[in-house]
Amino acid sequence: MIEFASTFIVSAIQILLMLLATPLVCGIIRKTKARLQNRRGATIFQPYLDLSKLMRKEVIIPSTSSWIFRITPYVVLASMLLIALLVPTIFAPVPFHWMGDIITIIYLFAAARFFLALGGLDAGSAFGGLGSSREMSIASIVEPAMMLAVFTTAVTAGSTDLSIIVNRLSTTQASIIHPSHVLAFAGLFIVTIAETGRLPVDNPGTHLELTMIHEAMILEYSGRYLAFLELASQMKLLIFLSLLANMFAPVGMAIDTAPLSLIVGVAAFILKVAILAIVVALVETANAKLRLFRVPELLMVAFVLSLLALILYSIIGS
């Protein structure tokens, strides 16, 4: 019973932490980018303000849409929250880890994307279709790339359970720097850029029909629905950054619930995510948006890198 309660408490902490950290990461990236572009930029807390404003606004529902339009924000957000429960952030294993492994997580992302794309098509506008089409096309290469990158670590650890992977990698130091992991990391980084709609794949800052992907899909959303979708997409970024951070560098990860190790865990997590966020901002600043049909080439690089990683591991062995 106590175990049960602690499971819930720990989970609640994790989800709250993620919820709170999510807009912040987004704010950090924006701020860094602004600084790099010699602008002052808005405060790093600006995303919180945006979300709270949107929460209070009226929702306009297109007359042409069906109930798919309305459930999409909830499904997407719920999927992200569910993933947030499964991804180890400050401690591993997370209480609910037995519920779903890395395959589940990737397919939960797919589920969210599936509904998001349907939501884009539902209104019947040209932009929605455009966004959905591009999103699904890009995802069709990104998703396998991600899976392979993660499998590289999974086979090292002998499990597809993310918490177990992280736990194992943090305890058995020897296998951390397997050459294949370098490739996998590179692959997963590109995947992160693509999945979270950053430059050079997508530009989260503009609404230009030539370049829009994610924004085009949610163009008809407004008010609280938009707030949920924005939150979900920001959370996706955070999840990816945590994956990158904890799978390849599980340094400082708490492996028990002792207060000290939890504090170390939190600190390590914030540090790693912040560094990654800045790297993302750097990449975004240093690159221009790619032409849409150049994007697949980049994604193919990710796919091939990840595949090579897995094959390399497979052949060299542990």
Add this chain to the structure above:
Amino acid sequence: MFDTQTISLGIEILAATILVTTFLIVSSRSLMFYVRLFAIQSFLLGLVALLVAVGFGETHILIAAILTIVVKATVIPIALSKVIDKIKVRKEIDFTINITTSLLLCALLVILADSVARPILEAQRMSDLAVFKVLPMSIAVMMIGLFIMIARKQAVSQIIGLLTMENGVFLSGLSITYGMPLIVEVGIFFDIFVAVLILGVFVFRINQTFDTINVDTIRRLRH
């Protein structure tokens, strides 16, 4: 009356003559001439049968001999010449295989016939049949009959070829078995006779419908 040797000799000479008539058919162009040669050939065949019947005491062949002379040497040639008269085709003009080549090929066929007959002759070396040498000739006649059908294009020539084949078969029967049992022989005669009648009717029909009896022109049915 005569001893077996003499009779055998007679049969051999007659058979050789039959082979000669066959070659003559191959070498000629006139349809009427074919029919006459066929009549002569059949008459000679009748004589062979007669010799066998009388000489070896195989009396049942007597009837076959008479039938040959009556039907093959008389009735059929007359009927065929009537047909030729009616349809007013006198000559073979173009050949599938020309006469010179035909003759050469027929010579080869005789050699082939000999080689076919040899095992039979060897197998029955102990036999007392005196007319064994006739077998190769009869096989040759048979083959040349078929050859005529291939080389010639007029429908009547094909009938002549077929009848020549039949003569060859009959000759072979006479030579090695002194003919089949009577009733079988009669049945065979009946069949051949009906066949010639039917073919004659068809020649008329072909002439009516196609205005020619050149079988080369009737090839609507293909594939």
Add this chain to the structure above:
Amino acid sequence: MSVVYFLVLLGIPVAGAIVCTLLRRRRWFEYVTVTSTGLTFLATLWLTSLVLQGATIMTPKGWFFLDALSVYLLVIVSGSTLVVALYSIGYLHRQIRNKKVDGSMLRLYYILLNAFLSTMMLVLVSNNLGFLWIGTEATTLATAFLVAFYERESSIEAAWKYVIICSVGIAFALFGIILTYFSALHVVSSADNALNWSTLIAVGKQLNPDILKLAFVFILVGFGTKAGLVPLHTWKPDAYSEAPAPISALMAAGLVNIALYALLRFYILVNKAVGGSFAPNLFIIFGLVSMGVAVPFILLQRDYKRLLAYSSVEHVGIIVFALGLGTPLAYFGALLHMLNNTLAKLVLFLTAGNIRIAYDSKIIRRVTGAIKVMPVSATLFILGVFAVTGWPPFGLFVSELSIVTAGFSAGNVFASVLFVGFVATVFVGFIYYATGMVFGEPSRHDKKGDGDTLSLVVIAVLVVFLLVLGTMIPTMIYNFIMRAAAVIQV
């Protein structure tokens, strides 16, 4: 006593032919012919029961005899003739109504049909090989005018080719018989018996193998021409496609079996005398070549009756191949296949006849949507197509499977694989053309309707029979075929 049996068997169709010559009214020809063929069929059934109970029936001089093999074919052939006679009634009526046939031709048709039956019976009951030959040649003569029945240019051409080619072949066969007789004369004391198959088979081992080999070559060419083995089959597509549908059916169902029967008798004899693999190898080669050469003609064909004719070539190949394998299962399969093929060919040729009348064309492409113009015939036709291409649950599947199984177990793996390949490829052609003919939208003027009820019922019964043979062969028939197969396995 035994003479009576043969008198009855041969006498009924001859009497039928004679009575037909004396009559004037159209209806009477039909009654007489149906009666004569029906009685013949009943007589064969009666004789079959006698043969199956006791031993062989033979006339005193040994000219005629019946054993399990010959009564098996008697039943098949006389049954087919009865079916054809029943079908002819409606078919010719419609042809007369459509002004394709003159009413006065009816008498000739029925006379020749009776004559045809009697000649076929003669072959099947002959123990004397001379009579066997006479009968076979007579079948050609009886059918010559039937092939040319429509008196079109093409039908006369077909008939001419048919008679000439078959006569040439049969002349060689006569020579083969003479050679056999010759070798027998040295063994058998009485010259009268020397042509009797039963006598020959009894002394089989003493016959000179070299002469019999040679004889068999001539006989194979002779009766092979009649049966339609490639490359001696050339008359077949012409004659089958030009003859009236019931006659094509009877040629494919009756005549083919007659020729195969004649071949089979000599095959048994030669196997006994020569032994070894001489005759079997020839059969396997001829069988496979016949099947293989039929394939391209079936794949690319424009005339559906020719399509069926080539199918006949193929199936003769199958039967001959099976006989060549020489195992009990193969013999069983071959004999069963004779029955199955007969049934399937009857179904196909007779329904094709109905299609022919409705569409007034033999060209495959002109026939579309038969299922709408003539639902029953078209259904029976497509079922026949599946049956003839060896699909379960029809009988041909069982017989072909027996043959292939026998082929594999006899060690002829490559030949058997080829066999399977040919059968499968033939189906491609059949289904391609049959689908186009039976289904789709008919062109507007094709509204002549289906065949008469009597003939459709008869054909449907045949289809049901095929189904029965494909799923549960009745024990009686099974044992019958086993008895007949035992004759081959001397």
Add this chain to the structure above:
Amino acid sequence: MGYSLALPGFYFALLIGGFSFGAVVSLFFVRSNNANELTSQFVIRLGKNLGFGFSTLASLGGCALSLSVLLAGSPYQLEFGRTLPFGPLSINIDQLAAFFLAVISFLGIAVSIYSFGYTNEFVGRRNIAVFVFLYNVFLLSMALVVMAGNAILFLIVWEVMSVTTYFLIIYEHEDSSSRKAGILYIVMTHIGTALLLVMFITLAGFAHSFSFEAFRHVRTQIPPSVNTWIFLCALVGFGMKAGIVPLHIWLPEAHPAAPSNVSALMSGVMIKMGIYGMVRVFFDFLAPGPEWWGILVLFIAVASAVLGVLYALMEHDLKRLLAFHSIENIGIILMGIGAALLFSSFGSKTLAAVALLAGLYHVLNHAMFKGLLFLGAGSVVHATHTRNIDELGGLAKKLPWTMFFFLIGSAAISALPPLNGFISEWLTFQALLLGFDIPDLAVRLAVPVTVALLALTGALAAACFVKAFGVTFLGLPRSAHAEKAHESSFSMLFAMGILALACVAFGIAPGIMISLISRVTSSFFGESGSALSVLNVGTLTIPRGAGSGVSPLMLLSLLAGLIIAPIVVGFVLAGKIRTRTAMIWAGGLEKVEPRMQYTAAGFSKPIRMIFSNIFRATHEIEISEEMSAFYKPQIRYELKTESIFQKYLYAPVRQTTIAAAKIVRRIQTGHIQSYLAYIFITLILLLLFAR
């Protein structure tokens, strides 16, 4: 388990009798095609409903039979028909057969119920009695295929199944494409059967019997070369039916041509008969073979999966699209089977068991969601009379229930958690990853590549179903057909409901089915519990290594909770949600026009560009000139993709065959002289031979 053996006999009788009665009964109600009077319509309806009633009943019997066999653990056997010359025929329902029988029967129930309503539109237009006859025979033959305990019976019912399918494909035979599809199908399947025939006879040569029991007894006595021969025959022969690449070309033609209830059965279970055959031969009749068997199967599996889904993406015909997805899913199933073959050739029975289990579970799941999707497509076609999704759109409002069920089907086939498609793909991934335990270079190369392409397949499938579902049901109607659509009848919706429920149930509670299927795999590999365990109904774990698991039941409940949470939190933080319905911005026009929406072709264009090497797309744009420049010109855009298999495999084979046939055909010259010459030559050759 003596008590349960009395019942299977009854269920078996129900199964056989039900289908047979159903088939025969309808034929008594044949009426002419254009029966318009009310009474005759009533009679026709009565006949057809009786027929479908019997088939429903028989399918229920089949379900009960298979469950009783699976639970009892002992096979149900029956011997009959000693009249054919190959020994007696027999029925032998073992675990594997029972599993496939369950799939057939379950889908049979749903589709039969669906047919009550679906076939109403045929009444008075077509010969429905024949349809009902064929339908019942089709189901019966499939049931008998899996139940056959003897090669002869197997071949007979296998071919009966093919014939009935052929007739069902060309049921609407006025359409020339239906006829072509039917011909293509039956020709391919017949060639496949020829190979199977050779295979069975080869096996029978060793076993001296055609019974499967005898095959099993000699499995270790067959020499390796013959084993390979049998393996290849089975792979191609059954692969033809399963629709593996490159033998798949009949499938996208045949499935759309048939009426939708039949398509559902064809795609849901008929192609699985090929899988059944493979499993039967590979694991039951053959001893474990060399590793290249498994690699070859994996290669085919990968090719089928990827190419299947890619071709599906290019399709705008709803039923063709689904048909291509069947190829894809056969590929996924074969991944499991290939991995099982591979593992078993290394002697890893437990791994092989998991892989086979993954494959078989996907068989079941694919039957459910593909059946559902085809029924949904049938409902759409029924309502709109078009299969072209570019003429559809906005059906969400017209066919709300169909849309809901189709959504579940789409989500399931896209492997979205927690539905059933996800579970079987998860299992397949796990099975493949287990292959890393095998220390062999070839395996270690084959496994990651398979994994990668399976992942690619899954992602592309999701993209394809966003397109299919989105363009069909969402947005605005693109044609008058779609505008006039109406919801289907209750029986159709009910049937779809059953299958949708199954998709959910097999997803959230995989434990039940997996414990049943593991009885099948353990019949081949012994106890397999060590590699996969079912913690409870809703949780699976792979205990190997450090362990990994999934609990779809928990996922679903948490997801539900997390959907509700934002609603509540939002309400607490910012009050009640305020909504307003309005027209979307139409780029300055008065209102949004359907033509402004993205089309299916547009949707899949990025993917077409990415995989342009495979598609070899060519397009034609034609702008009509005669229109005034100020008025909308007509633009025709035509897109063609080219099948590499058609071009480089089938077309050359066809042309070569025809060319060869034309050469042989020359022998029939028409000259009687040449015919006589043939006789002469034959004679001479034979005389030489006789020497």
